[in-house]
Amino acid sequence: MKxxxxxxxxxxxxxxCRICGKHSGVIKKYGLNYCRQCFREVAKKVGxxxxx
Numbered sequence: 500m501k502x503x504x505x506x507x508x509x510x511x512x513x514x515x516c517r518i519c520g521k522h523s524g525v526i527k528k529y530g531l532n533y534c535r536q537c538f539r540e541v542a543k544k545v546g547x548x549x550x551x
Contacts, residue, residue, distance in 0.1 A: 507513055514525040516534035524535040533541060542549065 511525075512522060514527050514532065515522050516525055516537055517532050518537040518541070519534060521534045521536075526533055526535065526538055531538065531545070
C-alpha cells in the first residue's frame with residue numbers, strides 16, 4: 500500500500516528552522532522561526548539579552 504502525504508495547513512510539520520531546517524524545537528514566537536540550538540547562536544545578533 501502506497502502512503503500519500505497529506506497537505507498540511509497548520510501544525511508542527513510546517514514550522515521549520517530558518518538556518519538548519521529542523522522541525523523539532525522551533526521557536527515561532529515573534530516570527531523568529533529558529534530551532535532552539537540555532538537560536539542560541541543567533542540570539543545576541545537578533546537583539547536578545549541573556550540575563551543571569
